[in-house]
Amino acid sequence: MSTSAKVPAPDPLDFLAVDASLSTEEADIRDAVRAFAERELLPDVADWFEAGTLPNPRELAKQVGELGLFGMHLTGYGCAGTSAVAYGLACRELEAVDSGLRSFVSVQGSLAMAAIHRYGSEEQKTEWLPRLAAGDAIGCFGLTEPDSGSDPGSMRTRARRDGTDWVLDGTKMWITNGSVADVAVVWATTDEGVRGFAVPTDTPGFGANVIHRKLSLRASITAELVLDGVRLPETARLPLAEGLGAPLSCLNEARYGIVWGVAGAARACYAAARDYALTREQFGGPIAGFQLTQRKLADMVVDVNQASLTALHLGRLKDAGACHHNQVSFGKLANVAAAQRVAAAARSVHGANGITLEYPVLRHMLNLETVATYEGTEEIHALSVGQAVTGISAFR
Structure with a gap:
């Protein structure tokens, strides 16, 4: 059946139109966090990385608190009470700038605050959660x-x-x-x-x-x-x-944020590689015209979009109360590996320039080494998925 309507070409930065399914509120949160991250964090993050520190963390905490990102997926006590998808989008946009910045937010919200919110007394919640949500405490x-x-x-x-x-x-x-x-x-x-x-x-x-x-x-x-x-x-x-299940449940919240966060890191590396390939000329033309470069970019866009789809699907499951911790393990296992592949390929596209802090790719590549380790290593999440599909635990 023919149609006169012309389907628009895919957006190179959202090839499968993943964000087209976001609600207006979710898109607004995405845009607000992206604008904040690009305005307040991106211009300085390479210098912070080179210096090996996060300067003025209390000032940053106040900014993040004013934006409502600390514990944003929790309800009451000054927390925003947003959806899991909205929280994931915030993690994605923060980690598109740097994994350390997403960690700053997710450790406070998904670990410290979530533990007090779920397991604390009313007095503990009242004492700590409003201050932590506002960024008045860390x-x-x-x-x-x-x-x-x-x-x-x-x-x-x-x-x-x-x-x-x-x-x-x-x-x-x-x-x-x-x-x-x-x-x-x-x-x-x-x-x-x-x-x-x-x-x-x-x-x-x-x-x-x-x-x-x-x-x-x-x-x-x-x-x-x-x-x-x-x-x-x-x-x-x-x-x-x-019991040990209490801290492990908090770790699962943090892992969920990582599933989204690394999709942001992957997107940032792919976008940098695409921009570089279109402007870097060798042998009389942009390297984006070479077959080997196009193959790298094609593989990157596949990984970025599959990671985004995985994150969004888990977010929808989580909002429906139907996300199992083994599924979060699947997401961390798959998305971290995808982000590492994208970062490595993006660094190679940049050539020698890829090892400098003038470009974000090696910074992300190095950060992802930590992300692959914390909140459960690749091996641990592979065994978690393995146990889920076989019914046999390989841990003990």
Whole structure:
């Protein structure tokens, strides 16, 4: 059947028109976060990456809080209560600038705030969530330890009762926002199993040491937390957090944000490679006209759009209350690998220029090495999917 209507050519930056299915509210949030990220963050992020720091984190927290991005998918206590898709779009636009900036937001919202929101007492929620949502306070999440990464059940940090108090001892490692946080959600083993605590960071015995000499996620603050006889009242314990499932459920929220975030990093690398290929001339013409370059760009656009589709589909499932944690593992496994392929190909298109901070591709490529590790390594998520399709656990 013929038709006179002409179908428009695909948009090179949204080849499968993924964003065409967004609601007006979702598109408005996307546009607002993209405008903020490109105006306030993109001009300086290469310098921050080179310096290996995130300067003025409290000023940034206030800006993010005013935009309503901290804990935006949570309800009440000053949180915006947006959809999961809207939160994912915010993660995508932040990570299109830099993974460290998305981590700054998602650690606060999907880990620290989500833990207090889901497992905290009413008093803890009232004390911390409005301040964290507004960016008046910064939070971090202490689960990983120097000898306990993929196996958090082997953590050595311990909380023991002493009268009506708890005393915490141990060390946490690779903690985003750790040295600038006002509250740390810390997980520890007790005689009753794993428990969570909302620890004010000015409590005696609490210390944070900034981790330097990173070659990835440099526009981010990463710290070691040291708990040396940290005495807390019973009111600091998250009363509904019982067992390892509590922190793992928070990690699943963060992984969901990563599924979207790396789609943004991939998009940024592909867009940079396309622009470069169209303007870089060799042998009398733009390198975009060479077959090998076009193949690289074609592979990139496939990965970018498939990653975007995966993120959007998981977001719709999540908003419908039908997203299983194994499906989030599928998303992190697939999308991080896709983003790494795109970043590597984009760097090769840029040639020698690809190793400089004048272009974003190697910065994203290095950041993705961290993203592939935190919130569950590639191997862990592959085994999670493997267990889901076989019914057999390979972990124990």
